Amino acid sequence: MPTPPPLHAERASPTQVVARLRDGGRALVALSGGVDSALVASLAREALGDGAIAVTLRGAAVAAAEIDRAERVARSIGIEHHVIEADPLGRDAYRANPSNRCYFCRVVETDALRAFGAPRHVAQYLDGVHRDDLGDDRPGLTAMDEAGFVHPLLEAGWTKADVRTTARLRGLPNWDQPSDACLASRIAHGVPISRELLERVDRAESLVRARGFRRVRVRVDGPAARIEVDPDEVPRLLAEPMRSRVTENVRSVGFDRVTIDPDGYHGVARGRVP
Numbered sequence: 001m002p003t004p005p006p007l008h009a010e011r012a013s014p015t016q017v018v019a020r021l022r023d024g025g026r027a028l029v030a031l032s033g034g035v036d037s038a039l040v041a042s043l044a045r046e047a048l049g050d051g052a053i054a055v056t057l058r059g060a061a062v063a064a065a066e067i068d069r070a071e072r073v074a075r076s077i078g079i080e081h082h083v084i085e086a087d088p089l090g091r092d093a094y095r096a097n098p099s100n101r102c103y104f105c106r107v108v109e110t111d112a113l114r115a116f117g118a119p120r121h122v123a124q125y126l127d128g129v130h131r132d133d134l135g136d137d138r139p140g141l142t143a144m145d146e147a148g149f150v151h152p153l154l155e156a157g158w159t160k161a162d163v164r165t166t167a168r169l170r171g172l173p174n175w176d177q178p179s180d181a182c183l184a185s186r187i188a189h190g191v192p193i194s195r196e197l198l199e200r201v202d203r204a205e206s207l208v209r210a211r212g213f214r215r216v217r218v219r220v221d222g223p224a225a226r227i228e229v230d231p232d233e234v235p236r237l238l239a240e241p242m243r244s245r246v247t248e249n250v251r252s253v254g255f256d257r258v259t260i261d262p263d264g265y266h267g268v269a270r271g272r273v274p
Contacts, residue, residue, distance in 0.1 A: 012156035014043065014166055021047035021152060025123030029054045030113055030149070031081070033069030035174050036128025036160075038077070039167045040152055044126060045079040054079045055116055057086040057109050060195045061182040063202050065209075069174060076173050086112035089195055097193045099139075101184060106143030114147060125149045132160045178215040178230070188221040200253045207249040211242065215265055223256040231264035238262070 012020075021027060021044050029041040031054035044052035054077075056070040067083060074081035086109045088094040094104040113125060127144055130153040134141075144151075153163060160179075167175035183198045197220065204218040208227060213236075217228040227250060229237050236242060237260055247258040 011158060011162065014170075017043050017152055017156050018047045020155070021052075021124075021126075024150070026051045026121055027053070027124045027126055028113060028117040028120070028122040029079070029126045030109075030128075031056050031070050031074060032128070032180075033066035033073065033174065033177070034128065034180055035167050035172065035177055036130060036153060036163055038073045038128075038172050038174055039163055039170070040126050040128050041074065041079050042077050042167075042170050042172060043152065045077050050080065052079055053117075053120070053122075054081045055113055056081065056083045057112065058083050059085065059087045059109075060089050060198045061105070061184040061193075063180070063183055063205065065206065066180060069177070073172065073174055076171075082116070084112060084116055089193065095193050097184070097187060097189055097191055099189050101189070101193075102138065102140035103143050105182070105184070106140040107147075110143060110147035110149065126152055128163075129154050130158050130160060130163055186217055186219050188219070191221055200255070203253045204250045204255070207253070208246055211246055211249075213237065217265060218250060219261075220255065223254075224259075225250055225255040225257070226259050226261050228261045228265040234260075234262060234264045 027044045027048055029037060029044050029052065031037045031041050041052070041054045054074050056067060058067055071081065071083070088105040088108040091104050091108060094101055094108070117125060125148060127149050129141065129144070129151040133154070164175055183201045184193055186201050187193055187197065201218050201220060204225065205216045208216045208218065208229070213229045213233055215230050219226045219228065227237070227246065237246060243260065247260070250258045
C-alpha cells in the first residue's frame with residue numbers, strides 16, 4: 001500500500017501538482033464518474049494539454065450512471081476521453097467474491113489501461129487515490145501499485161476535503177458528487193458474483209435514485225436486499241407511500257425480501273443482509 005506524506009508535511013498546491021505532472025510526460029488518467037479522478041484529469045489536462053487522455057472502464061460492475069457522469073466530466077474538462085471494456089467476471093477468483101475481490105478486479109483493469117496506453121506512448125498512469133483512502137482496507141490499491149500507477153493527490157498530501165474544495169474552485173460539475181463504489185461492493189463476500197446479479201443491483205439502484213434519492217446502495221445477499229440512502233433522507237424513504245413504492249420497485253427486479261436500513265448509508269457493507 002502506498003505510504004502517504006507525513007501528517008506534518010505541508011500540502012502541495014495545485015500549481016505544484018500541475019508542475020509534477022508536467023514533468024512526468026504523457027499521461028493516462030483512469031477516470032471514473034467520481035470527483036477524485038475528475039480532479040486528476042483536470043490537473044493533468046492543465047499540465048499536459050493534449051498530452052493527457054482520460055479512460056473510463058466499462059464492465060459488468062460499473063453502473064451505467066457512472067459512465068454517463070464520466071463522459072460529462074471529461075467534456076467539461078476538455079480532455080480526450082475513451083471508454084474501453086474491462087470485465088473481471090472472466091476471473092474465477094473475482095467471481096468467488098473473496099474479501100480481497102478488489103485485487104483481482106484491479107489487476108484486470110490495470111492490464112486493460114496499460115494495454116490501451118502503451119501504443120499511445122503513455123509515460124504515467126494516474127488515479128484519484130488520496131490520503132483518506134488509506135484508512136480503509138483496499139486490496140485494489142496493491143494491484144494499482146503493482147501496475148505502476150501514480151497517485152498525484154496522495155503525493156500532494158490531499159484529503160477528500162482538499163479534493164472537493166479544489167474541484168469546486170476549478171468548476172468541476174461533480175465536485176460535490178457523493179462517493180461511489182463498484183456494484184460488486186453491494187454483494188456480501190462469499191456470495192458468488194454474476195453478470196445477472198450485478199445488472200439487478202444496477203436496475204434496483206436506478207429505480208430508487210429516480211425517486212429523488214441522491215446516494216443509494218442496494219446491498220444484497222442471495223434473494224434478499226437492503227436499501228441504504230443518506231441518513232438525512234431516511235425519514236422520507238420510510239414514510240408512506242414512498243416506502244411501499246420503493247420496496248416494490250426493488251422487488252420488481254428480482255429480490256424476494258427487501259428491507260430499509262434505518263441508520264442509512266454507512267460507507268461499507270456491514271456483513272450479511274438481515
